[in-house]
Amino acid sequence: MELSGEQAKGLAMFLIPSIEGEIPTTKKILAAVPQDKLSYKLGDKGRTVQDLMWHIVQSDIWFAEGIAAGEFAQSDSKGAAPGTVAEIVSAYESELTAALGKVKAMTPAQLAKPISFFSIMNFPAVTYLQFLNNHMIHHRGQLSAYLRSMNAHVPSIYGGSADEPFQMPATA
Numbered sequence: 001m002e003l004s005g006e007q008a009k010g011l012a013m014f015l016i017p018s019i020e021g022e023i024p025t026t027k028k029i030l031a032a033v034p035q036d037k038l039s040y041k042l043g044d045k046g047r048t049v050q051d052l053m054w055h056i057v058q059s060d061i062w063f064a065e066g067i068a069a070g071e072f073a074q075s076d077s078k079g080a081a082p083g084t085v086a087e088i089v090s091a092y093e094s095e096l097t098a099a100l101g102k103v104k105a106m107t108p109a110q111l112a113k114p115i116s117f118f119s120i121m122n123f124p125a126v127t128y129l130q131f132l133n134n135h136m137i138h139h140r141g142q143l144s145a146y147l148r149s150m151n152a153h154v155p156s157i158y159g160g161s162a163d164e165p166f167q168m169p170a171t172a
Helices: 005-031 049-069 085-104 108-112 125-149
Strands: 114-117 121-124
Touching (some): 005 085, 005 125
């Protein structure tokens, strides 16, 4: 796939606000995890809640940093997850916002430049923003299922939840 700089910039102008619109929802789901449930996991093959939360944080930042750098690093592990829900949420917000700032500063030519994804794919940099968004939503969905299974509060995502029912605006 080839894109002109103008096409790539147009895609970025659509995708970045979409990602930025998902960040508050992801933060809300991360913040809903009870501190005393960080070691909870689903089944023998499931990750702990803390590991899943930290995967969301690290992966979203890794995607944005890779796009901005024009290459995806083999491993960008930032070590073990912080010990508190608040620290995980704070890292997500501050580091992802900073990484997206780097993407926003990219030129149209940089956004259109193909990036190899470990020799599996070779797409224009801007298209990986959709991968970031899909990945964020996918794992956020997993985390919301963890919340429900541990009988924790499940915040609304795109509509109401059993814990936060949809309310029609008073002006409707």
